[in-house]
Amino acid sequence: MFRLAHLSDVHLGPLPDVSYRELVSKRMVGYVNWHRNRRRVLTEGVLGTIVADMQASQPDHLAVTGDLVNLALDAEIELARIWLEALGRPDDISVVPGNHDAYVPGAFDKTCRAWGPWMTGDGASPPADRNGFPYMRVRGQVALIGVSTARATAPFMASGFFREDQSHRLGGMLDHAAKRGLFRVVMLHHPPVRGAVPQHKRLFGIGLFQTAIHKHGAELVLHGHSHMPTLYWIGGRDGQVPVVGAAAGGQAPGDSKPAAQYNLLDIDGEAGAWAIRLTRRGLTGPAMPPSDIVSVNLTPGSLVPERAG
Numbered sequence: 001m002f003r004l005a006h007l008s009d010v011h012l013g014p015l016p017d018v019s020y021r022e023l024v025s026k027r028m029v030g031y032v033n034w035h036r037n038r039r040r041v042l043t044e045g046v047l048g049t050i051v052a053d054m055q056a057s058q059p060d061h062l063a064v065t066g067d068l069v070n071l072a073l074d075a076e077i078e079l080a081r082i083w084l085e086a087l088g089r090p091d092d093i094s095v096v097p098g099n100h101d102a103y104v105p106g107a108f109d110k111t112c113r114a115w116g117p118w119m120t121g122d123g124a125s126p127p128a129d130r131n132g133f134p135y136m137r138v139r140g141q142v143a144l145i146g147v148s149t150a151r152a153t154a155p156f157m158a159s160g161f162f163r164e165d166q167s168h169r170l171g172g173m174l175d176h177a178a179k180r181g182l183f184r185v186v187m188l189h190h191p192p193v194r195g196a197v198p199q200h201k202r203l204f205g206i207g208l209f210q211t212a213i214h215k216h217g218a219e220l221v222l223h224g225h226s227h228m229p230t231l232y233w234i235g236g237r238d239g240q241v242p243v244v245g246a247a248a249g250g251q252a253p254g255d256s257k258p259a260a261q262y263n264l265l266d267i268d269g270e271a272g273a274w275a276i277r278l279t280r281r282g283l284t285g286p287a288m289p290p291s292d293i294v295s296v297n298l299t300p301g302s303l304v305p306e307r308a309g
Contacts, residue, residue: 005059006263008224009067009248047250050260053290065224066098066189072107081114090117094144098189099158102150136173143177147188160190162205174216181271184218191223193232227257242298259283275299
C-alpha cells in the first residue's frame with residue numbers, strides 16, 4: 001500500500017515587513033485583505049498542529065497543491081523554501097504553485113528558482129519558469145504529475161490558466177505512466193471543475209484539462225484554492241476520476257470556511273484493479289486535536305458521484 005498525504009493553501013505567516021515600493025501593485029489589495037481577514041484565520045500554530053499530525057500518519061509522500069505564501073514577496077518565498085526544507089526531503093514532497101505564489105509579474109519565476117527541488121521531475125532540471133510544467137515523478141507504483149495553473153492576475157482576480165502546451169505534455173506523461181502500469185495522480189492548484197469557485201477565481205482551460213483526462217486517463221486529481229474539502233468526479237478514459245480538494249492547511253476554527261485539514265489517500269492494488277480510500281483529518285474545535293473527519297472509499301464504482309465536472 002502507498003499512503004499519499006495532501007496539504008494545500010497553507011498561506012505561511014505572519015507577513016514580513018513590506019516596503020511602500022513593494023505595495024505599489026496588486027499587493028496593496030492583498031496586504032489589506034491579510035490584515036483585515038487572513039491574519040485572523042490563518043495561523044502558524046494551527047498549521048504546526050496539522051503538520052505534526054500528518055507526519056505521525058507516516059505517509060510515503062506528500063503533495064502540496066499551492067498557495068504557500070500570500071503576496072509572493074521575496075522574503076515570503078524564501079521563508080517558504082525554509083519551511084519546505086524543514087518539512088522533508090525534496091524527493092518526498094511534490095509541490096505545485098498557486099495563484100498567491102505568482103501574485104505579481106516576475107514572482108512565478110522566483111518561486112520556481114527557490115522551490116525547484118520540490119517541483120522537479122525524475123531526471124529533469126529544476127524548472128526556471130512555467131515551461132517546466134507539468135513534471136512527473138514516480139514513487140513506488142504511483143506517478144505524481146504536477147501541473148501549474150498559476151499566473152499573475154489583475155487586482156481582485158485569482159484566476160488560473162491551463163493552456164494547450166501543458167495539455168499536450170500532460171497527455172504524453174499520462175500515456176507513458178499508463179504503459180508502465182502506474183497509478184496516476186495529477187496535482188494542480190485550481191479546481192478543474194465548473195462552479196467549484198466564484199467566477200473571479202475560476203480556472204481558464206477546464207475543458208482542455210477534462211479533455212486530456214478523458215482521452216488519456218488518470219486515477220486521481222488533487223487540487224486546492226477553494227479552501228474546501230470537496231469531492232468531484234470527471235470523466236476519464238476508463239471511467240470516473242475522483243477530484244479531491246482540501247481545506248486550507250492553516251485555517252483556524254470558527255470562520256466561515258472549514259478548519260484546517262489534510263487528506264490521506266491509501267492506494268493499493270495494480271493497474272486495472274486499484275483501490276483508493278480517502279481519509280480527511282483535521283480540527284473540529286479550538287481545543288480539539290486533529291481527528292478523522294470522514295473516510296470514503298474512492299474505488300471506481302464504490303459510490304455515487306457527488307458531482308460530475
